[in-house]
Amino acid sequence: xxxxxxxxxxxxxxxxxxxxxxxxxxxNHNYMYWYRQDPGMGLKLIYYSVxxxxxxxxxxxxxxxxxxxxxxxxxxxLELAAPSQTSVYFCASSLDRATSYEQYFGPGTRLTVT
Amino acid sequence: AQSVSQxxxxxxxxxxxxxxxxxxxxxxxxxxxxxxxQYPGQHLQLLLKYFSGDPLVKGIKGFEAEFIKSKFSFNLRxxxxxxxxxxxxxxxxxxxxxxxxxxxxxxxxxxxxxx
Numbered sequence: 001x002x003x004x005x006x007x008x009x010x011x012x013x014x015x016x017x018x019x020x021x022x023x024x025x026x027x028n029h030n031y032m033y034w035y036r037q038d039p040g041m042g043l044k045l046i047y048y049s050v051x052x053x054x055x056x057x058x059x060x061x062x063x064x065x066x067x068x069x070x071x072x073x074x075x076x077x078l079e080l081a082a083p084s085q086t087s088v089y090f091c092a093s094s095l096d097r098a099t100s101y102e103q104y105f106g107p108g109t110r111l112t113v114t
Numbered sequence: 115a116q117s118v119s120q121x122x123x124x125x126x127x128x129x130x131x132x133x134x135x136x137x138x139x140x141x142x143x144x145x146x147x148x149x150x151x152q153y154p155g156q157h158l159q160l161l162l163k164y165f166s167g168d169p170l171v172k173g174i175k176g177f178e179a180e181f182i183k184s185k186f187s188f189n190l191r192x193x194x195x196x197x198x199x200x201x202x203x204x205x206x207x208x209x210x211x212x213x214x215x216x217x218x219x220x221x222x223x224x225x226x227x228x229x
Contacts, residue, residue, distance in 0.1 A: 040123070042204060042219035042221040043158075043204070043217070044219075045217075102163060103160075104160075105150075105157045106157060107156070107157045108157055
């Protein structure tokens with residue numbers, strides 16, 4: 001199993017550009033999450049999904065959008081990139097909220113907006 | 115709102131020294147507690163977790179943590195650290211009352227182990 005995969009690994013954007021961060025999991029997990037990690041700040045939840053077709057906002061959703069058309073994929077969209085979105089983005093998945101809560105993380109995407 | 119506090123931002127130890135990283139959370143109900151580790155350049159990996167039962171939890175690579183409900187704490191310990199333990203350690207909590215089961219992370223503690 002590949003687990004949780006993310007592409008790209010690195011990206012540099014200009015202010016105002018848009019991009020999609022891809023996330024795929026092959027563990028048939030229902031729950032998927034997007035976090036951003038800023039230095040010295042831990043991880044903050046951006047959006048999450050409890051299943052295909054169902055998404056909801058986390059703690060820091062502004063400037064982002066998500067969709068969940070399949071169980072496997074959970075892309076994160078930045079529409080108008082801003083310097084404040086420079087961060088490392090982690091996708092994660094878990095089997096179900098009601099069971100173990102254990103989340104499996106992808107390798108991350110390091111995004112720089114200049 | 116729930117929160118997690120990790121009191122040490124950066125800990126520097128020599129090899130074979132003992133380690134204890136503090137973690138406190140704010141929530142009065144039932145919690146699930148986790149320690150994740152992030153080695154340089156890598157993604158987060160689960161070190162250990164507590165859901166219920168024995169409050170002393172053993173994880174991978176010789177780490178353990180003790181849940182003390184009265185102190186709202188879940189401190190991470192290792193009797194003798196190695197250079198390969200150099201990493202950033204994150205404490206996280208989720209609650210059964212939460213609507214989405216997402217993890218609430220502390221800000222992390224960087225551990226540097228000198229050979």
